[in-house]
Every structure is written in structure tokens, then in C-alpha cells.
Amino acid sequence: MTSTQSATQRLYDIVEQGLCIGCGLCESVAGRETVTMMKVPSGYQHPVVIGELDHATVDTIYDVCPGTRVDGLPDGLISDGATVDPVWGPWRRIALGWAGDPVVRYEGSTGGVLTALAQYLLNTRRVDFILHVKASTVEPMFGEATLSFTDADVLGAAGSRYGPTAPLLGVHDALDRGQPFAFIGKPCDIGALRNLARHDSRVDELVRYWLTPVCGGWGTPIFARDFLERMGVDADELTGFRYRGQGCPGPTRVETAAGAVEAHYLDYWGDDASQWSLPWRCKICPDGIGEAADIAASDAWPGGAPTREGSVDDPGTNAIIARTIVGQELMEAAERDGALVIERDVGPAEMSEFQPHQVRKKVAVAPRLQGIADEGRIVPRFEGLRLDRLAAEQPVQVNTSQRNGARERIRGGKATEATPRPVESL
Numbered sequence: 001m002t003s004t005q006s007a008t009q010r011l012y013d014i015v016e017q018g019l020c021i022g023c024g025l026c027e028s029v030a031g032r033e034t035v036t037m038m039k040v041p042s043g044y045q046h047p048v049v050i051g052e053l054d055h056a057t058v059d060t061i062y063d064v065c066p067g068t069r070v071d072g073l074p075d076g077l078i079s080d081g082a083t084v085d086p087v088w089g090p091w092r093r094i095a096l097g098w099a100g101d102p103v104v105r106y107e108g109s110t111g112g113v114l115t116a117l118a119q120y121l122l123n124t125r126r127v128d129f130i131l132h133v134k135a136s137t138v139e140p141m142f143g144e145a146t147l148s149f150t151d152a153d154v155l156g157a158a159g160s161r162y163g164p165t166a167p168l169l170g171v172h173d174a175l176d177r178g179q180p181f182a183f184i185g186k187p188c189d190i191g192a193l194r195n196l197a198r199h200d201s202r203v204d205e206l207v208r209y210w211l212t213p214v215c216g217g218w219g220t221p222i223f224a225r226d227f228l229e230r231m232g233v234d235a236d237e238l239t240g241f242r243y244r245g246q247g248c249p250g251p252t253r254v255e256t257a258a259g260a261v262e263a264h265y266l267d268y269w270g271d272d273a274s275q276w277s278l279p280w281r282c283k284i285c286p287d288g289i290g291e292a293a294d295i296a297a298s299d300a301w302p303g304g305a306p307t308r309e310g311s312v313d314d315p316g317t318n319a320i321i322a323r324t325i326v327g328q329e330l331m332e333a334a335e336r337d338g339a340l341v342i343e344r345d346v347g348p349a350e351m352s353e354f355q356p357h358q359v360r361k362k363v364a365v366a367p368r369l370q371g372i373a374d375e376g377r378i379v380p381r382f383e384g385l386r387l388d389r390l391a392a393e394q395p396v397q398v399n400t401s402q403r404n405g406a407r408e409r410i411r412g413g414k415a416t417e418a419t420p421r422p423v424e425s426l
């Protein structure tokens, strides 16, 4: 920060340097009369300053924003009996399984495990509500924060959303209710809420369960637009959009007033991971595997993606990583009471076979951060995630290539976003 920088520009630096993943926490911290999340001309959802933002608030934002800070599982939650895998982090039990209710398994993104666990938490009165996201009611390709109080609410929010999604937009409103709840968000959202716990004691008091999908990132707005173009649909005509679910992965469904068209998951994402177009923050993500959650749930496709043939009748199987005592107790209680079916235990080696892209990214983060530092940009503080140790195990030339690659991206403008402005101010 330079002494002449305004508080607003300091917040915008996070966005302009490609570090904002759009979680919404800064709006909740600053107050919606000061900072508001909105769709900006690039198609992302970013914070726009609309009131008097002060430096003290921006200091807090820098300390909680997952673009600038992400830590691993708090030390106090790494229990005796947990193993800390260099790539996969702390875990007590990893198993393959799915929702006990076939409807939940079918509707869910993979095998419905997160939905089943959330319903179980409500039905056993362990929590009063779930803070998570559903399909946006305004922007069909976006996700939108929601509070779920019933099985039907939770089921209505099932499925993964690969567009802009701000689960933490109203987190202070959720805390103000003073009721115990569970949070489901991407690993970066979990990291942000853990960060907030250092500033607001109500977080650790009220957030009783922390659940996350393992996350490789989501599609940039350009990537989404290109998909719609291939489908022959104008974004303005969209009335509904479902990325996946109703099978595993299930069809990608595009709805307009004229009707619905369906495509395969691979028509959206491409046939291999090199075709994914992700936000810059996802490319330097230190934790797509939900290290700070009680439970992380992932896909279990060998090689990291479905095949067109294999996914026709796939009912969905999650890999479920229980990281904490709380997470393991929940997983086993849910199995005992029929909310989950556990097929068999697996370990980190199999996880790496299911998620080769997560392994590749995890070992590349430290040199990419060096490239960011070389270019004089904000270097996010990612701690407790073994990043230096993982990079030290890589050949020097590989690390150099990752470092130089990050520098080239930055110099080429591929890690830069425009100053946030409302679409209508164009």
C-alpha cells in the first residue's frame, strides 16, 4: 500500500490483481451501504464501493479475504489420530459413499453426500439452519446465498454451481440470528469464514459444522459465454441453468422460454483439464481440497473427469474426507442412521488418482506465488498448507517454469481485472 492510496483503491487492488473470488465477505464486513457485490462488465461478481470506506475496514478485509489470506485447519482442530498427508492435509477417515436416500443421491452433484449431511444435521436438530448456496434467482448461471431450514430447502440447493457465487454475502445476518448452523461453501469460502472467526467470536460459537466440496475452480465468464454460443443460446434469454446433478455428473441443462437443451458435462468443461478456463485466483489456489473443513466431499472419477460412456448410468459416488473429530463423528452417525451409505475406505493415494489436477496445482502454488512477488503484486498469505515443502520436492526446472509462467501471465494481462464498476455505469 502506498500512503496516497485510498481505502477504496486498496480494496480494488485485490480485484484488479485477480485475487477476488467473489465470496461476498467484504460486503458483509463493510456493510452493504458501503460495499456491494454486483455483476461487473467482465461478467464476474465483484465488490463495488458505494459509501465511505475507511482504512481500518480495509485492513480487516485484507485479513479475512480469501484472495489475500488462507490458512489450513486451525491447529486446535488437528486431533490426535489425524494423519497429515503432504498433499491431502489432515484426515481421520476417507471413504467412498453416497446419500442413503436415492432421490438425494440422484439430485446431488455427485452422490448427494453434502445434501444428505445437511439434511441429517437439521433432522437431528444439531443445527437450526444451513448457510449455503442455491441457483441464483436473478442470474441463472450464478449461485446465490441461501439459508435452508428444511429437507426440501436443502434438496432444492443441491448441485454444483460453476459460476460466480457469493456464499458469505449475508454471513453477519446469519450470525445475528444467534442460532447454531452449518456452513457449506467452497474451500476458499471456508477459509474466509475461518479468517472471520479471528475477528468475530460468534463464528466458532455458532458454526457447528463446516462442509465443503473439493474444488478445482469454476468457469470464467468468457468460458461460460463461449459454451452458450456453442449451444446457440443468448445469455440474455436464459431462464434457468443447471451445471450438473440428476445423475453423475448428469446433464448440463440450459433453459430459455423456447424450452430446454441439454449437453454433457464434458461439453461444458472440455475433454481434459488443460481446456479449463479458470479465474486467476483459482490457478493459484493453495487449497482446493477443503483443508479447513470438517468434511470435504469430492467426485471419485479415476483421472479426475467422467467419460461420456461411463457417465450414462452413473448413480454417483463421493469420496468423503473427514478431517476433524466432529467430521468423523458426523460421517459415522449419518451412516449409522441411514443418511449415508459408506462403500469402502480409501486413502490419500487413491484421492490423488481421483484428483490429479489437485495434486498438480498444490505443488505449483509456491513458485507461482514467487512469480507474483517478482512482479511486485500483493502476495497472498497462504499458511499451514505445506506449500514450500511440496515445492521443494519438485525439480528446480519445474519450479522455475511455474514461477516464470506466473510472471508471464501477469505481464500478459491474464491475471488482471478491470476496476469494478456497475454494469449500468459503462
Ligand SMILES: Cc1cc2nc3c(=O)[nH]c(=O)nc-3n(C[C@H](O)[C@H](O)[C@H](O)COP(=O)(O)OP(=O)(O)OC[C@H]3O[C@@H](n4cnc5c(N)ncnc54)[C@H](O)[C@@H]3O)c2cc1C
Residues within 6 Å of the ligand: 107, 108, 109, 110, 111, 112, 113, 114, 115, 116, 132, 133, 134, 143, 157, 158, 159, 160, 161, 162, 163, 165, 167, 184, 185, 186, 189, 213, 214, 215, 216, 217, 218, 245, 297, 298, 299, 300, 318, 355
Ligand atoms: C466450483 C466447483 C468446483 C468443483 N471442482 C471439483 C473438482 O475439481 N474435483 C472434485 O472431485 N469435485 C469438484 N467439485 C465438487 C463436486 O462437484 C461436488 O460438489 C462434490 O462432489 C459434492 O457432491 P455432492 O453430491 O455431495 O453435492 P450436493 O449434495 O449436490 O451438494 C452440493 C452443495 O454445494 C453447495 N455449492 C454448490 N455450488 C457451490 C458454489 N459454487 N459455491 C459454494 N457452494 C456451492 C450447494 O449449496 C450444496 O449444498 C466442485 C464443485 C464446485 C462447486
Ligand code: SF4
Residues within 6 Å of the ligand: 014, 015, 019, 020, 021, 022, 023, 024, 025, 026, 027, 046, 047, 061, 064, 065, 066, 067, 068
Ligand atoms: S474474495 Fe471475497 S472478501 Fe475478497 S475482495 Fe472478493 S468478495 Fe471481497
Ligand code: SF4
Residues within 6 Å of the ligand: 021, 186, 187, 188, 189, 215, 216, 217, 218, 281, 282, 283, 285, 286, 287, 288
Ligand atoms: S479453486 Fe480455490 S479459489 Fe477457486 S473457487 Fe475453488 S476453492 Fe475457490
